[in-house]
Amino acid sequence: xxxxxxxxxxxxxxxxxxxxxxxxxxxxxxxxxxxxxxxxxxxxxxxxxxxxxxxxxxxxxxxxxxxxxxxxxxxxxxxxxxxxxxxxxxxxxxxxxxxxxxxxxxxxxxxxxxxxxxxxxxxxxxxxxxxxxxxxxxxxxxxxxxxxxxxxxxxxxxxxxxxxxxxxxxxxxxxxxxxxxxxxxxxxxxxxxxxxxxxxxxxxxxxxxxxxxxxxxxxxxxxxxxxxxxxxxxxxxxxxxxxxxxxxxxxxxxxxxxxxxxxxxxxxxxxxxxxxxxxxxxxxxxxxxxxxxxxxxxxxxxxxxxxxxxxxxxxxxxxxxxxxxxxxxxxxxxxxxxxxxxxxxxxxxxxxxxxxxxxxxxxxxxxxxxxxxxxxxxxxxxxxxxxxxxxxxxxxxxxxxxxx
Numbered sequence: 001x002x003x004x005x006x007x008x009x010x011x012x013x014x015x016x017x018x019x020x021x022x023x024x025x026x027x028x029x030x031x032x033x034x035x036x037x038x039x040x041x042x043x044x045x046x047x048x049x050x051x052x053x054x055x056x057x058x059x060x061x062x063x064x065x066x067x068x069x070x071x072x073x074x075x076x077x078x079x080x081x082x083x084x085x086x087x088x089x090x091x092x093x094x095x096x097x098x099x100x101x102x103x104x105x106x107x108x109x110x111x112x113x114x115x116x117x118x119x120x121x122x123x124x125x126x127x128x129x130x131x132x133x134x135x136x137x138x139x140x141x142x143x144x145x146x147x148x149x150x151x152x153x154x155x156x157x158x159x160x161x162x163x164x165x166x167x168x169x170x171x172x173x174x175x176x177x178x179x180x181x182x183x184x185x186x187x188x189x190x191x192x193x194x195x196x197x198x199x200x201x202x203x204x205x206x207x208x209x210x211x212x213x214x215x216x217x218x219x220x221x222x223x224x225x226x227x228x229x230x231x232x233x234x235x236x237x238x239x240x241x242x243x244x245x246x247x248x249x250x251x252x253x254x255x256x257x258x259x260x261x262x263x264x265x266x267x268x269x270x271x272x273x274x275x276x277x278x279x280x281x282x283x284x285x286x287x288x289x290x291x292x293x294x295x296x297x298x299x300x301x302x303x304x305x306x307x308x309x310x311x312x313x314x315x316x317x318x319x320x321x322x323x324x325x326x327x328x329x330x331x332x333x334x335x336x337x338x339x340x341x342x343x344x345x346x347x348x349x350x351x352x353x354x355x356x357x358x359x360x361x362x363x364x365x366x367x368x369x370x371x372x373x374x375x376x377x378x379x380x381x382x383x384x385x386x387x388x389x390x391x392x393x394x395x396x397x398x399x400x401x402x403x404x
Contacts, residue, residue, distance in 0.1 A: 001130060004034040006175045007041075007140065007162035010051060012236040013082055014044035019089055021236050022177065026135060027095065028239075035130045037169065039140040039162040040086050042078025052078045052141075068113035072142075072152045075114070076102070079139035079158070087137045097135040100125060102161060103150065105136075106168070107143030115154040118143065118223075121168035138165065156217025163220040167227035174224065174231050176216055181235040182243035183208070183215050185401045186265040190393045193402055197263070199244050203347050204263040207378050211266035211343035221245070261355070262346035262400035265393050269386055270316045271301075273336040273371055276326055277309040285331060286310055292325050302341065302372050302383055311372065313339065313383065336371060338386040343379050344396050350377040362399035366391045 006029065008022045029036050046053035055074055059066055066074075083099040090097040106122035129136050140158030143151050153160050159176060166174035180188070182196040183205060202225035209218035215233055224231050224245065234242035278285045286305055293300055293314075298321060303312035314322050316337065326333045349355050356373075359380050363370060368391060372383040384392050 001035050001127075002033055003037060003130070003169050003171045004029050004173055004175065005037045005039065005162050005166040005169070005171045006177060007039040007158055008086075008177045008236065009158065009179075010041040010044055011179045012177050013040050013086060014048060016089065018236065019086060022086075023090060023093055023095070025175075025177065025234075025236070026090070027093075030095070030134050034172075036135045037126060037130075037165055037171070038086065038135055038137045039158055039165065040079060040082040040137060041140050041158040043082050043085070050078050050081050069149055072113045072116075073150050075152050076139070076142040076150045079141050083137045083139040087135075090135055090137070095135055096133040097137055098129050098133050099137045099139070100129070101139050102142035103144035103148075105138040105165065107161060107164065109143040109145055109151045109153070111145040111147065111149065111151065113149075114152055116143065116145070116151040118153070118160065118164050121164050123165065123168045126165070126169065154219075156219065159217040159220035160223065163223045163227075163229060163231065166229045167223060171229065174229055176220075176231060176233045177236045178215060178233065179236065180215065181238060181240050182233050183213070183245075184264070186393055186397045187213075187267065190267075190390050191265075191397050193397065195401070197243050198241075199246065200263065201347065202245060202247060203378070204345070205245050207345045207347075208264050208266050211345055211379060211381075212268040212341070213264065213266045216245075260346065261348040261352060262344055263348075264345055265396045265401070266343045266345055267340055267389060267393055268343075269340040269389060271313045271339040271341055271383070271386075272316045272319045272322075273302075273311065273313050273339050273383060274319075274322060274326075275309060275311045275334045275336075277332045277334075279308070282307055282309060288329050289326065289331070292329065293322065296321060296325060298322055298325075302374060302381065304372065304374075313341070313372075336385075339371060339383055340386045340389040340392075341381055341383055342389065342392045342396065343381050344400065345379050346400075347378055349380065356380055358399055359396065362395045363392060366395050368392050368395065 044051045087099040108120045109116035140161040184194040186194045188194040206221040231245040300312040368388045374381045
């Protein structure tokens with residue numbers, strides 16, 4: 001049985017008209033001889049009645065009195081509703097289909113409620129239903145733990161559900177449908193000349209995803225990379241091929257791949273820079289601050305350790321907790337609010353001299369101050385003021401990704 005997994009996100013299932021476009025993609029796949037596993041997210045975004053954030057508002061999350069296990073029970077409802085509605089509309093258009101929850105689809109997870117990891121996928125039930133149906137619609141973002149409790153997979157969890165199912169079923173492709181026509185060289189809301197990448201390697205996209213590109217969740221890419229399942233990132237609104245994500249460069253020669261220094265420019269906003277000082281024992285400061293932040297589950301980024309203190313960034317919504325910790329430890333500190341991290345990402349960066357100087361030069365032309373910087377073999381990061389974000393992304397895109 002030739003199978004294909006197609007995932008439709010919240011904006012692709014938000015209303016009947018858009019779901020009609022999604023159903024046409026499913027019909028096209030059936031005409032090509034596939035049995036199709038469809039993974040759906042909750043319908044719409046915050047403010048729309050069945051969106052996940054709207055459900056969470058019912059319990060004043062995160063200031064709620066219920067347990068995380070109960071939060072997962074509530075959050076899973078959006079995808080469950082979406083799967084049944086989608087199945088109903090498929091049947092109305094003459095497509096044989098049935099709906100399954102994540103647990104019935106065989107997604108078994110850890111018990112880390114609200115952010116579980118997939119331990120195993122047993123697609124037995126899916127295979128059974130595909131014998132008598134063209135389509136099985138699976139509620140994304142959810143599974144169950146060993147105790148039979150409903151669990152959810154964290155933000156972007158429907159991507160993870162889709163790729164995990166594709167791997168378990170040895171599907172030919174996993175199609176991730178969204179509201180853009182593929183993976184771009186930068187956020188098109190900031191960069192008018194952002195280009196759609198025809199082909200990418202897993203290594204390239206996973207780094208872009210971790211640095212802020214939101215088209216596909218990095219955890220999903222990691223599963224695809226491990227299992228060598230090709231992903232196609234496509235638009236619900238067109239029949240374009242989108243972006244193919246595959247294993248190796250030599251597998252993409254016939255797909256239009258060409259060697260490139262930089263793949264894309266990614267960014268994350270809503271960041272605050274924190275500098276903590278001491279005139280005494282800096283080693284103790286490093287240990288005190290980082291240990292306490294970890295205990296409070298605050299993830300730090302961009303950190304630099306010096307002989308008189310430590311500098312790092314935190315998400316702005318974690319700032320109040322962060323400063324309370326530092327004050328309790330009786331250290332002096334300064335903060336710079338409204339910052340953004342801009343990342344120049346490319347597997348071709350490794351070992352190439354002069355890339356960092358080109359980053360600095362491009363930003364200096366726009367008088368953009370670099371507050372911090374760091375680099376790895378695939379990425380050069382800079383921290384800038386949020387007011388400079390759009391100019392910074394455009395400057396780096398012009399430097400590395402536009403013909404000059």
